[in-house]
Amino acid sequence: MESKPWYQSLTLRGVFLTTLAAFAPKYAAIIPPIVGDLGTIAGLIVTTIGRIRTAKGVTFTGTQE
Numbered sequence: 001m002e003s004k005p006w007y008q009s010l011t012l013r014g015v016f017l018t019t020l021a022a023f024a025p026k027y028a029a030i031i032p033p034i035v036g037d038l039g040t041i042a043g044l045i046v047t048t049i050g051r052i053r054t055a056k057g058v059t060f061t062g063t064q065e
Helices: 008-028 033-053
Strands: 003-005 057-059
Touching: 008 033
Parallel strands: 003 057
Antiparallel strands: none
């Protein structure tokens, strides 16, 4: 199976976005909770699309097979 670097993974980008949106309103008081909710929803959509479209594995080691 071909692999790609982790930063090119749409799924991992979605997971990062979801995590950021979930915690940002707690640690940055200026961000309203609705922004965090919308960001979480967007992150889940990106993650789902990434998993549906996946054709390559992801590597964290820098060596691609």
